[in-house]
Amino acid sequence: MNTSITGKQFELTEAIKDYANNAIDALSKYGLDIISSRLVLSADEKNGKKGFNAELALNLAHKNTIVIKQKDKDLYAAIDLTLERASKVLRREHDKVTTLKGKADEKDARSLIGSEPIDGIDEIVPTELELYKPQEIEEALEKLKNSDMQFYVFNDIDAKMRVIYKRTDGKFGLF
Structure with missing residues (x-):
């Protein structure tokens, strides 16, 4: 995964870069193909109050780019909140992929019904119902x-x- 961490309007220290890099690397646990990630940290001062903005862009293979923006008074808290939201999005995406894969496996098992029996799967033979007219x-x-x-x-x-x-x-x- 390509990782880019940049700072706007302030200088990034090695400690901040390492912290953000380790947090971004933790997102790989979802098993999604993350091509690149870009984290932009910027200082924001409005009405005499200091704050920090964190914007994370994740490029996934065969998916749209995920962009997450977060503000906080503390830089580390802004990074944590951004990565927590990214983790939720990636977990949902992972669940979609695994759920669809599980349904595909069930579909494959259903297509085998009526063929030779497989160990662990009972044989089911579909039949047509004759429901043409009421019967006594x-x-x-x-x-x-x-x-x-x-x-x-x-x-x-x-x-x-x-x-x-x-x-x-x-x-x-x-x-």
Whole structure:
């Protein structure tokens, strides 16, 4: 990561540069591809009050540039507040990336459904429901008896979706 730390209207000491550099390097823990960072520290005096401005610009690969501005009376506090806000933004970006990656893994697992079983993943076979016309419970029971299915989903005469299933004791259940 390219890091640039500059001071406007005052001279930066080595201690300030080291402090800011270490804080910026800590942002790499989010695993995002930070190409460059630029921290501009400037002194600001308005109405006889001294203060400091800190502006941090982070260039991320394949993303927009993140710019964060912060003011404070103390220079170190301005740096800390700026980097704290940058940390929140990068954490959110990291969460987006990992969440999307996790959803992609689920999608890949779903695409494998119906193919050969994989260790740790139960085999799920999708089926089409025949919901063309309402059926009597007796009709659905006959269909289930004449097939090798464990359960049968149908719409009854009252337009309720019902499930009739084979029980282990040889009887049938109805939801």
